[in-house]
Amino acid sequence: MEAPAIFTEAEVYQRSFNPQEYLKAFYTLSDSRGQPNTFLTKSLKSLYKMFSLGEFKAELLRSPPPSARFQEILALDYTDQNRRELQKWLKNEAGAFDWSPVVKYVCELEGDREKWAEKEENVRKKVRQVLKCDVTRANP
Numbered sequence: 001m002e003a004p005a006i007f008t009e010a011e012v013y014q015r016s017f018n019p020q021e022y023l024k025a026f027y028t029l030s031d032s033r034g035q036p037n038t039f040l041t042k043s044l045k046s047l048y049k050m051f052s053l054g055e056f057k058a059e060l061l062r063s064p065p066p067s068a069r070f071q072e073i074l075a076l077d078y079t080d081q082n083r084r085e086l087q088k089w090l091k092n093e094a095g096a097f098d099w100s101p102v103v104k105y106v107c108e109l110e111g112d113r114e115k116w117a118e119k120e121e122n123v124r125k126k127v128r129q130v131l132k133c134d135v136t137r138a139n140p
């Protein structure tokens with residue numbers, strides 16, 4: 001018999017997930033000693049290749065993609081603090097995570113690094129809603 005899949009339950013995230021700490025750890029291009037975050041750069045390169053194939057279509061994306069290939073983006077997450085964190089970035093609020101190094105890196109992959117600010121703004125505009133969801137439910 002197959003072992004059951006083990007998930008961290010959504011309420012655990014609600015109680016203990018710190019989006020700022022998470023983003024600092026996983027979405028910063030280099031650490032405090034200047035070591036590159038190869039996990040992030042490799043993931044971004046793979047995503048770039050996947051989106052470049054031109055066949056990726058989605059009605060819904062769970063996280064905003066770094067590039068603006070979609071007409072509309074609905075951002076979904078269970079926890080209040082994560083949706084709030086995203087709202088801070090959408091509204092350009094003080095204390096929002098600085099995505100610009102990641103955006104610049106992706107724009108460089110796309111061959112137009114100088115347009116990074118314009119592209120970041122385009123992605124912001126395409127996020128139409130930030131909604132609570134629970135992906136484990138039949139009707140999330």
Ligand SMILES: C[S@@+](CC[C@H](N)C(=O)[O-])C[C@H]1O[C@@H](n2cnc3c(N)ncnc32)[C@H](O)[C@@H]1O
Pocket residue numbers: 008009010013014017026063076077078079082133134135136
């Ligand atoms: C480890 S983080 C990954 C975040 C991001 N997708 C990434 O790859 O960097 C897991 C995310 O899933 C969300 N999450 C966990 N359980 C969920 C559920 N049942 N429904 C919706 N979101 C959930 C958490 O709030 C958290 O934002």
